[in-house]
Amino acid sequence: xxxxxxxxxxxxxxxxxxxxxxxxxxxxxxxxxxxxxxxxxxxxxxxxxxxxxxxxxxxxxxxxxxxxxxxxxxxxxxxxxxxxxxxxxxxxxxxxxxxxxxxxxxxxxxxxxxxxxxxxxxxxxxxxxxxxxxxxxxxxxxxxxxxxxxxxxxxxxxxxxxxxxxxxxxxxxxxxxxxxxxxxxxxxxxxxxxxxxxxxxxxxxxxxxxxxxxxxxxxxxxxxxxxxxxxxxxxxxxxxxxxxxxxxxxxxxxxxxxxxxxxxxxxxxxxxxxxxxxxxxxxxxxxxxxxxxxxxxxxxxxxxxxxxxxxxxxxxxxxxxxxxxxxxxxxxxxxxxxxxxxxxxxxxxxxx
Numbered sequence: 041x042x043x044x045x046x047x048x049x050x051x052x053x054x055x056x057x058x059x060x061x062x063x064x065x066x067x068x069x070x071x072x073x074x075x076x077x078x079x080x081x082x083x084x085x086x087x088x089x090x091x092x093x094x095x096x097x098x099x100x101x102x103x104x105x106x107x108x109x110x111x112x113x114x115x116x117x118x119x120x121x122x123x124x125x126x127x128x129x130x131x132x133x134x135x136x137x138x139x140x141x142x143x144x145x146x147x148x149x150x151x152x153x154x155x156x157x158x159x160x161x162x163x164x165x166x167x168x169x170x171x172x173x174x175x176x177x178x179x180x181x182x183x184x185x186x187x188x189x190x191x192x193x194x195x196x197x198x199x200x201x202x203x204x205x206x207x208x209x210x211x212x213x214x215x216x217x218x219x220x221x222x223x224x225x226x227x228x229x230x231x232x233x234x235x236x237x238x239x240x241x242x243x244x245x246x247x248x249x250x251x252x253x254x255x256x257x258x259x260x261x262x263x264x265x266x267x268x269x270x271x272x273x274x275x276x277x278x279x280x281x282x283x284x285x286x287x288x289x290x291x292x293x294x295x296x297x298x299x300x301x302x303x304x305x306x307x308x309x310x311x312x313x314x315x316x317x318x319x320x321x322x323x324x325x326x327x328x329x330x331x332x333x334x335x336x337x338x339x340x341x342x343x344x345x346x347x348x349x350x351x352x353x354x355x356x357x358x359x360x361x362x363x364x365x366x367x368x369x370x371x372x373x374x375x376x377x378x379x380x381x382x383x384x385x386x387x388x389x390x391x392x
Contacts, residue, residue: 066353066367068188069345085119086346087145088339091136092124093153093221094258098313099285099331100124100151102392106332106359110339120339128222128258130154137161140170147171147342154224159185171345173338176227181371187345190338192329192361192376195227199234201327201377202306203242206235206279209304209324212243214278216304217270219254219263219287228283229253231308235281249274256287263290271295271303282307285314288326292317311380312390318382329376330392333359341372 090107092100104122111120125132130153138161140148148165152158155177162172162185172186178195180186206216218236220228232253239246254270256263263286271277271294280303282288288307295303301321307314309326317323337357344351351357353367361376 068341068351068367068370068372069349083119085117086147086343087143088118088120088147088149088342088346089140089145090120090122090149090335090338091133091140091151092122093133093151093225094128095122095124095126097258097260097286098310099258102310103151103331103335106330106335107339109332110336114343118339118343122335124151125153128153130157130224134158134161137165141165141168144168145170146346147173149173149175149338149342150177151175152177152226153222155179155226157224159183162186171342173342175334175338176225178230178371179226182369186370188341188351188370188372190334190341190357190362190365190372190374192334192374194373195230196234198327198377199231200238201379202231202281202283203235203238205306205325205327205379206281206304207239207243207246209306210243210246210279213245215247215249215274215276216279216281217250217254217274217277218248218281219250219256219266219270219283221258221284221287222255223253225283231283232281246279249277253283256282256284256290258284258286260286260290263287264293265290267291267294271298277303279304279306285309285328288323289313289317292322295322296320309380310390310392311385312392314380315385315388315390318380318384319386321382325382326380328378328380329361330359330378332392333361333374333376337362337365337372337374 107122166172173188174186175190181189254266256266267290280291288305288309291305304324307326309328314326336359340357341351354364356363362374366373
């Protein structure tokens with residue numbers, strides 16, 4: 041069975057996708073899909089728009105570089121660009137998608153701030169004949185809201201990596217705190233759940249002082265203020281796990297100002313963001329992936345679907361970490377987990 045992009049009634053669509061998920065389908069799109077028609081732009085190009093969680097932060101700046109590179113590589117057939125809210129506001133994201141529907145773009149890709157909250161407008165986009173792709177939104181897999189979801193890895197595996205790094209740093213004992221971008225950020229919560237489960241199973245003497253994680257809002261100042269709050273509240277804190285780059289950097293900055301290296305900081309991060317803190321001892325380790333490749337891969341799948349082409353298990357999406365993807369229904373999984381430690385960038389040269 042092959043997943044195709046078609047306009048259909050909700051009841052028929054839900055039945056078809058449930059059947060697809062049960063079948064373990066390994067193909068997204070097909071030559072028989074409703075793709076390959078006239079592009080929406082006046083110049084005959086497909087218009088593909090990526091909507092980030094928030095513009096202006098390093099992570100999504102790097103993602104936009106991948107989108108721009110994809111646009112340049114395929115400039116003869118696409119107009120691809122990235123936009124997004126100026127803060128991590130779910131309502132702003134919904135409005136941006138509404139505007140894109142009105143503009144009749146060909147494909148919309150979203151990194152949701154609120155996965156379930158944005159689902160209705162994504163479903164309306166599909167009803168309008170627009171290809172819809174997402175990432176960090178596996179809750180939408182198997183629903184009428186999307187055509188595909190590209191993930192850089194399996195979330196549970198990535199989350200366990202955080203747990204392994206933090207237990208290594210803390211010697212399996214002591215108090216640790218956690219923060220996510222937003223409690224509605226599905227991927228952040230899944231990573232944290234997997235990390236906490238790994239820690240509880242392997243290091244029962246470690247204590248999570250924040251069963252409900254703090255929210256750092258993907259914001260540098262909020263993260264810095266939050267770090268001060270946490271350090272004041274827990275004077276014996278031994279570790280800090282943050283699922284955003286700003287969360288990790290905010291804590292590292294607070295520790296640097298205090299001249300403290302007694303809290304093991306393990307965040308989602310980028311080499312260029314974490315490098316100085318890793319080398320100076322204010323961050324123990326970090327994890328991430330290349331957001332540029334993420335942006336490229338999402339746009340590559342969208343273009344293939346627009347042209348009526350297939351993405352199957354083993355397909356190469358044209359970027360390291362996505363050379364041989366795994367396809368399961370609407371879900372497309374790459375292999376781009378990267379871990380960073382002191383000494384990795386001692387020369388100050390960062391890949392991104």
